[in-house]
């Protein structure tokens with residue numbers, strides 16, 4: 134259903150660049166991966182007859198000389214200042230400016246002076262309500278999401294996404310939130326006031342997958358294996374669709390039942406896993422109960438056996454750690470054959486339990502949100518100085534991606550094909566930055582997708598067997614089914 138806007142002819146949706154865009158850490162390839170799915174989701178509620186533009190400042194310069202009637206801006210913590218400047222600019226021009234997203238939900242009072250309307254939480258219930266109110270001439274100042282569902286949402290406006298500018302235009306989210314409650318995570322604050330984990334209908338998710346061209350998909354869900362029945366049915370439905378895909382999940386879900394085998398058979402080739410820390414006391418402190426007492430090596434073995442590459446996520450600086458944490462973590466990750474690693478400095482985001490605890494202990498040292506990118510120390514750690522934490526974090530990245538360590542980690546796999554793919558993926562991601570920049574400048578990123586798909590092809594052995602089976606199932610199903 135669409136809502137006709139009174140006097141609204143031109144609508145502009147904007148994802149302002151994260152501040153990292155101007156920092157020495159700027160990696161164009163990292164920010165040219167995923168299109169702004171949240172904004173394309175909201176755009177689906179607009180009358181398609183309107184003049185709608187979607188601009189993502191990570192991949193194109195913003196045109197600020199235009200004159201839209203309604204401006205929708207997505208605010209993350211490290212683009213907040215930029216978002217407010219853009220909002221002020223368009224309000225001066227007389228547009229109705231709406232701000233929403235994670236940071237607005239955490240700090241509505243900060244965002245409100247820059248907007249005509251702010252939105253707290255997900256937008257699937259509040260945005261259509263706002264459009265109705267706007268059309269009636271009674272838009273509210275603030276909308277709080279309560280009704281949580283993504284069943285029956287209109288198909289997202291992928292046509293507004295400039296596909297050729299992204300390496301992974303086939304990004305997809307089939308759920309919202311996560312069943313867990315880690316104290317450092319945005320999840321509980323963002324979904325306050327309603328359900329904090331829910332999924333699409335399996336059939337709708339499969340239909341959206343079927344609409345996406347090519348083979349490669351990237352699920353951006355916080356926890357793709359979080360809902361047992363949903364994920365089982367999803368992967369079963371995907372068997373035979375000839376896809377290769379990547380996604381994220383927790384350690385406990387990889388060890389439980391056989392859902393990971395179903396995922397591998399459906400085409401899962403690489404997975405983002407939140408190991409976070411090797412220390413049990415730090416896990417306890419962070420409320421990461423689903424990791425407690427889990428055998429991380431068993432996770433590695435299971436994924437390796439299925440030929441699934443691992444992107445391990447680690448956080449440094451949680452209470453209970455000491456200065457040897459960097460070397461211990463990198464050594465473990467290399468010896469375990471982790472393909473790519475994402476390191477973070479613990480960052481208490483406003484609105485999270487971790488932030489409240491730190492603030493109560495008077496340990497927050499800055500409110501400059503530009504520094505909340507998980508690369509800076511914004512609080513007083515215990516057992517390590519802020520300088521040592523920052524130096525250790527930088528060292529961990531350098532060390533993990535040293536050629537010697539890439540080769541050692543690649544050798545850790547049982548199959549030589551897996552080792553080669555590991556080498557190609559890890560080195561391709563971190564060692565060929567100038568080549569990626571060149572391709573991005575030529576606006577030819579889409580040309581690189583076949584290479585990505587090749588690296589994600591099945592490793593001989595169990596996955597290839599599972600895929601063969603899936604192919605046989607598929608060829609025995611009549612076309613009309």
Ligand code: B12
Pocket residue numbers: 151163164166167168169170171172174175205206207208209210211212231232233234235252254255256257259260306318319353354355476477482505506507508
């Ligand atoms: C894609 C992505 C990125 C992209 C962002 C650009 C992009 N194209 O979107 C890139 C790769 C650049 C990125 C970088 C980082 N990310 Co990131 N990323 C994601 C991811 C996986 C998916 C986002 C998405 O598409 N979601 C699906 C859509 C449908 O939801 P949505 O975007 O939230 O939009 C909905 C609502 O927010 C709302 N909404 C949003 N804007 C507006 C505006 C209006 C007017 C209205 C009405 C509603 C509204 O309505 C939408 C529909 O419900 C999320 C995890 C997740 N599953 O959300 C993490 C996530 C956002 N990232 C996270 C982190 C930590 C980072 C990094 C710091 C990691 C790092 N160390 O490098 C950096 C920097 C981020 C920052 N500085 O804030 C955290 C954020 C934690 C926080 N801020 O509290 C998340 C939540 C992952 C997690 N579980 O921890 N990320």
Ligand code: SF4
Pocket residue numbers: 310311312313314315318319320355356383407
């Ligand atoms: S498992 Fe991940 S997404 Fe879920 S609450 Fe913990 S950090 Fe957040």
